[in-house]
Amino acid sequence: TCYAAGLRISEAVQLKTTDIDSQRMVIRVEQGKGLKDRYVMLSPKLLEILRSYWKVRRPEAWLFPGDRAGQPITRDAVGQACAKARDLSRLPKPVTPHSLRHAFAVHLLE
Incomplete structure (x- = not known):
């Protein structure tokens, strides 16, 4: 989701299930940087992935x-999951949540 959006x-x-607007194909980001709300694009592929995820996990709020009830x-x-995925993939470069955001920007420009 970090990469795709x-x-x-x-x-x-901090995303809530109600932040996904499949009618308008956007994701509402509440209180992002600078405490500003904004919308980002929701690609058809990400929507498909999120729907599959929802069918398995059935997240509520x-x-x-997260592991603690009622908490994200x-x-x-997430950082640990990225590091584990990097290790399992044997990628030589670090993979962080921020590198996914950076890759999104680069691929959007390309």
Whole structure:
């Protein structure tokens, strides 16, 4: 989601299920950087992935719930997941949530 929508990690972990607007094909980012609300594009592919994810996990309030009841996943947990995926993939470069945002911007320009 960070890559497909260009979200900051702090924005992605705070997403609620109600922030996904499949009619307008946008994601509402509440209180992003500078405490500003904004909308980002929702690609058809990301919507498909999120729908599949929802069918399996059935998140209620938070789109990405954490281990603690009623809380979203933490930024650290996402960072650890990126590091684990990097190790399993044997990629030589670091993979961080911010590098996904950066890759989104680069690929959008290309």
